[in-house]
Amino acid sequence: MKIKKIIYTVFLFFISCNFFIAASPPRIIPYILASEVPLAGNAFITESATGSTETITNSGLENWTSENTVVSTYFKVSNAGILSISLKANIPLGNSNVKVTINGVSQNVSINSSSYQIYSVGDFNVSPGYVKVDLQGLTKTGNYFGNVSHIIFDGPAALGNNVFCNDPNYYYWARRGPSCHLAYTVPTSNDVLYYYNEVKIPAGEDKIGSFFMVNGFQEGYFGIQVNSETERRVLFSVWSPFPTDDPNNIPEDHKIKLNCKGTDVVTGEFGNEGAGGKSYLQFNWQPDVTYKFLLKGQPDGTGKTDYSAWFFAPELGIWKLIASWKRPFTNTYLKSFYSFTENFYPDYGYLGRKAEYGNQWVQTLQGEWLPISQAKFTVDATYTANQRVDASGGTVNNTFFLRNGGFTNEVTPLNFYFNVATPTQAPDINVNDLPICGTLSVKNSNIRNDIKLYPNPAHSFIKIKGLNANFWYKIFSSDGKIVKQGLNTGNEININDLLKGSYVIYLYTDKQQGSFKFIKN
Template sequence: MKPTFHLLLAAGCLSLMSCAKTSFSSGDAQKDMKKQPPVTASGLTDIAVALGSNAWLTQSNAGAAEVVVDYGLANWTSSNSVFSAYFRTSAKGTLHLALRGKVASGTSQLRITAAGQSKTITATGSTYHTIDVGDYNLTDTGYVKVDFQGVSKTGGYFADLSDLYISGAATTGRLNYIQTDVYWGRRGPSVHLGYTQPAGKNIEWFYNEVTVPAGQDPVGSYFMSNGFSQGYFGIQVNSTTERRVLFSVWSPADTDDPNNIPDSLKIELLRKGPNVQTGSFGNEGAGGQSYLVYNWQAGTTYRFLTRAVPVANNKTEFTSWFYAPETGAWQLIASFRRPQTNTYLTGLYSFLENFSTETGYKGRKGQYGNQWARDNNGTWYELTKAQFTGDATAASQSRMDFAGGVETNKFYLRNCGFFSQFIPINTPFTRTASGVAPVINFNTLP
């Protein structure tokens, strides 16, 4: 989807994750999936929190068989594995839990932990039914994490679980959990900083710095630094062994399939830096893409520079450079020419997203500092104001684990991890001006 700025839907990510769908325990056919939430003793119907949408495998040994699929928890064979489900409450008090599940054969003991309280229950029965767990006491509002761990079993699998049923005083207020748009919900909310540009100026250059705090860089993270109306530029964690510096420019064609872009609307690669890979991208708009495999590190500040220059025949050239303190020099990533475009840089922004559904429960945070814009006359302007916005997942409040603000005179963005202290979207932020423009020799840029 090609986004407008204020509702950016996680632009241009490169998801490497896919859900394994082999050798499920007993749920592949899903023959008995008709759901009937139980009625409590008070006569109130429990609320069904679908585990296929709201649970993750959060602890396991290498090569574990356990998996979360559309219909819930499956292949549950190891007592070392832990599934975790999340939902957010706005009331305290008693929380009653029950499960909708089945045990393919034999009897299983399961440990269910919530709010620091654990209960071990016995489950049996080869068709889906309600398994009562019991009462827990919530002394605070916010996100509740419910852990599922197998204790012992006489059959091959601990259980197949499709839903967590919740009821009680703690559920009488507003509840937040994923009900629709499951793919985006499991990725988690994307959040953005929209910078206030100087009015009436032709911005040719945009400079920004990104620091990822230690431990805030799980797989699936994209810390996008230099966004503009036609593209984006930042750093990603693509796998446990690969990280990238990514720069992409959207085609003006209205399509998510790069194969459908006519020649007249294709992004033209003008040049690229050493070891930079180039190609096309799709799924969220389409266009030209470039990336450098680079092992950037958390705790280190990296610098980003982007230029836009209108040229002849109603085209604009966009170029980005990356500066790593490890190398001490600017590295050209790529230069693209975009057709049907006559513009300088507009819509300057940064974002933070997770592009992996499997790591949607892991928190991440990026700091964005020292933003500057330079006009076509060579005058620098410091950008000290930003508007905090979110994507559709944040706007719908199916997930509330998003935040932003200012710390150590840098803007920051935070998402995922199911933390409770969210910051409302559309909040404005202001950092203190440093007054010291970046020193860049534009004549020697590669």
């Protein structure tokens, strides 16, 4: 009798449990191995109309009002098969119907609670690799389709190693995407004075937010950017030796000082990823065009090092000075030659980008050009922390390439060495003709040695001795700006309107061209 009573009691317990389960609102009961993907670090607004209000915040998708907006969330699975998908969501008022799409297959789900609930969507068949989950609003009774904090997935395809950003410290960096690098093998232990490199961005790979860094060195970087639909830059920056992300914290004696800059170059300070001096030229560089970069690093003999950068665009046909910076507490020639590809706008982190780097050379202090034929592939902490892994590299057309973003499934072993055929044609650059502080770029200068500028220093005028023909001239300030120009017919050149300082005058006739430095007192 006692045994029958126990059996009856257990029976009633299970009956009551089933009653309460049946009476509860329909909700997913997650598998033990279910993964919750926070939209805060893995989602992007991939389609939207003008005036849309949707945003991705540290809480996930918010202000979801437009049926034209598509929000895409990405994660990577290692197995093929069925994925069961759920949403963790709420809606401030009313209810809504939402479409969830994977690989072209869509299922709908209703959101109807003001508190966060887990809503089961259904099963989808996926392949190994990155999975894209699209959300799009269909109907709503209030102003919002809801707020979504997580995509939850489980099922057979979820077994194994899955990749997505689950660390709040990486939300910002994961939405930017992992950066990847080429560390070049420099074939000498001698002091290196110049780095030379070329880059071409294939058509369609020049996405907004891209930074294709070409000539990296131990104390800074030099490359090209896509800053907006209407602006592109050539950027050259040098880090301060003072460890900080805020330039305002740098002591005066640790600041990066500008020696000079090229015409139309903007200079200032930068922060957030280290801090120091920056310089950039707004230049509308184009895909499928090869651009050349030259960098010089030379100690000045006082415990500081001067870093100077030049950019060659075939559209211009000349080497253009970007800037020359002086770094304190530094006494070294160039070290740690590298390139990288990255995205600096989180909202564009779902887009892929690619750069091809080729024909690398270094010039030693003795003036010998040496070719580079090997580079090591490395990645940043976002990748190594397994928060996002769509970065790869390789070789193509005897150049090195880097690719990041786009949630591709290409895999490149970390610290893998790539090799290309050794370049044979050294850069055709006369470094003495390069524009730099106190000089001017004068290619093939052929002005006679007996032609002189006087007086120097000068107060109110300068004259050119030995040049009998009429000549044109341009006077440049120390920061590369033209401050005076004209045609001289043999008379003195009035400089009363110039401020005190150093200048360069560039002279040219039909047969001769050259430059002189002078000082205005």
